Amino acid sequence: MNKNIKKFVFAALVGSVAFTSCNKYLDVNENPNNPEKVEPNLLLPTVEASLSQIVGNQLQVYGGLWAQYWTQAPSSSQYQTIDQYNLKNTATDRIWSTIYRSALNNAEIIINSERGANNYTIGMAYLLKAYTLQVATDAFGDIPLDEALQGATNLSPKYQTQKEVYNSIFESIDKGVELLKGNLGTTPGEQDMLFGGDKTSWIAFANTLKLKAYLRISNVDAATAQAGIKALYATNPTFLNEDVSITFTTTGGNQNPFYTEMVGLKYVQNVVASGTAVKAFAANKDKRSFALYNRLLKADNVTLQDTVAYLEQGDFRGQNTKLVSAPSPVTGANAKNTASAIAPVKLFSIAESKFLQAEAALKGWGTGSVATLYNEGVTASFNYLGAEGLTEYLAAAGKFPTDASKQLEAIITQKYYAMNGFQNFEAWTEYRRTGYPTFLIQSKASILANGEMPQRLLYPNTELTTNLNYPGTKAITVPVWWDVK
Template sequence: MTRKYRLNLKQALFIMLVAAVGFSGCKKYLDVNQNPNNPENVDPTFLLPTTQAAISQVVGNSFQVFGNIWAQYWTQSPLASQYKSIDQYSPTNTDFDNPWLNLYRVALINDDMILKSPKSSANLNGIAYVLKAYTFQLATDAFGDVPLSQALQPTVYRNPKYDTQQAVYDSIFVYIHKALPLLNATGDASLGAQDMIFQGNMTQWVAFANTLELRAYLRLSNVDPATAQAGIAALYATKPAFLTTDATITYTATGGNENPLYNEMVSPVLAQTQNVVASSTIVKAFTQNNDPRLGKFFTLFIDKVAPVDSLESIPQGSFLDYPNKKVSPPSPLVGGEADNPASATAPVKLISAAESYFLQAEAVARGWAAGDVTALYDAGITASFAATGAGDPTTYINGLPALTTASVNDKVKAIITQKYYAMCGFQGFEAWTEWRRTGYPTFFAITAHSLIDPGQLPLRMLYPSSELTSNSSYPGTVPIYKPVWWGLPNP
């Protein structure tokens, strides 16, 4: 029986430190462009969990907080203060130092060491290319133009240039196409427990790569629909398998091995303070739909009777208007309840099965792929109900407008809106990203005490202060209300 490999970030960084010292002797082992002089001196399988742990730290913690607040699932609690600036659309550059470090100076640099190692297997290199594509997509979707072509080259170690988002997306497809034949190679020893996501299952990695490629092409639906359509047609010509199960990293209740968000919430700094609570934006939407997932994504107060009435929320960003009000927190299912140890075991979802089905449904709805749009749409909803334990979705699905006679735009709107519901708490960054791409759902509210121009919503993250102070190629601060390359402007 294969044991799942679980690694906390401290352990991952220790592995990276040992590896870096072993083949470079350089104290600045975390630098984005540190030169791994002799990658042959480290077992590359040790670098895989390090890479995956760093990605999960970003997806499951910093991007989880920003995403869930800016997607209006969560808002700042009136009884705390940690995320007030995020909820008021006024983050600082320093807020993004940690995610940038984990993406560039841990995930990508260790991933690059795998690819440069002569000891690496075909399967391991295939995974590394997929993770490289995934990580660069995270970075460019968050920040816009980012270092790519010079990012991991020691000859330009100090000041890597910023490449355009279009160039980054071109590279994403290149990395995925390099990965697929390597993932399909036979005869390699199983990576087993060293692979925290699929435990060495190459069939699942192929499905992950295909699903990631579909996601990336659909991201271009507005900015470059011709490329998106042609790319999806070529993908479907290969008769691809897509994810039917969640791609996750799982955690335990053991100290240091908890869900990354919960691990931070119980740290001495936050001391189990409940900073994030239910936003009325999502609660109203779930309530209007009689959606049973509401009580799964948020913790209900036990002194109430009716399920809907027992959930307390406040309008987005209105923490100043409700002093001393107790508001429902995100549930342990998504790792968001600070004083509930069950939050420790919440998974970090890199791509969910629900997302996979909704991506396929959108490709069909746009006429870019063959398939049954209704069946795929229903499968996305069903996967979400199963993941939350919300019961049989038949009644919910039957209450939705049929897609069969809807226009293309109405089909896409329905698909993205249902994807938004499914991503609540689990995939906040991805939900916010899809809203930036499509404008759906259409019921977002301006935060109550915004500190930016009236009517504006956040459309990107700020470059970190570490780039401002250390990289002479730094392109300057871009306002958070300016859309990224593939994104829509503020409505």
């Protein structure tokens, strides 16, 4: 498949996922033409692109509002129910469908394909499966696993516990690495949209994913997390030192998925700057905010001095005349600026990799200098945004604390800043795991009891109405397994 054909397939793929709730284009398991014989290399980009839809669109919105980078724009209403924590089961049908019918099922077809020349692609599919499972279980809690990945014959797959899902994640990572380290297989080349088939990068991806997964369960099962991380470091692992992104073009159908969604909504700006994040940046004299949000303009188009205008989280009622900053197009979330079309969807960032390593070292389970890794994480964030003031920041508000009791908070809080606009779902997930940053507030539009915050997504209506093993709806205030804070 040459590059132009691949772009055409990807464009069709993105358009199909963005504008249909049941992704027939990608649903290979409903294709009667013997799907098991589909070339694995041709399916690999469908898995990667499906992940870009999940992470870069729907979960980007939930994470953006619940991590309080963004809030509902006062002049529109598209995401009011999310900002109100007032969800219905139908809200997550599309996310669930993309996870299972597109990403996981297509990954499973690759995994079950003939071994030999396909080994490297199968190894990559195992790692993409592990990544997708973690996203799914972190969002929903217990989920269908083994019975859900056996084709379309079982319409009522049993749900399995998050602990079982995490065990499957570690198992899939190990199987993927084993195949990638083997000497048998042909790389998929350009059909791999993440690394161009580079095995070394995929192994670094696997190591970083495993580290993240063990840290995610470290509060609920410290013994397993400690043993797993120490075993990982005993292999002298390489971790990601590059962003892992799906990139896009200005061509319709091959654009950033959140921007594509906004195009479909007639270019309405539905999210604006939240005071929670903006005030935290301002208190630290952190100039990254000017790269992440638009500065307001006077009538003569002269920028106001160092101004990002915001709404308090959920304070959208009666604010129709208030001027407020939209997210910068660098995040893909600015409906009025076509530069949003080319914003990447990040599955991992350099900053996240460094902060994960810093936390492992802080716990005594990994190696390296905690302060150095922390500084490298902050530096990676500033460098990516081209923000000014890094040296001053690291010497003042962003300086790594000498007080050991403050160090984990510093690592996670800086991770929060670095993920703004790019890894919103991960930032919200880390907040649930750690309780950091401490400055998040309950949305002013919340329908929940005082002080309550969202802890999970609701299971989709499609499961409620069709799966005989549906475990019952859990309120969004019910923590997932690993969330014991």
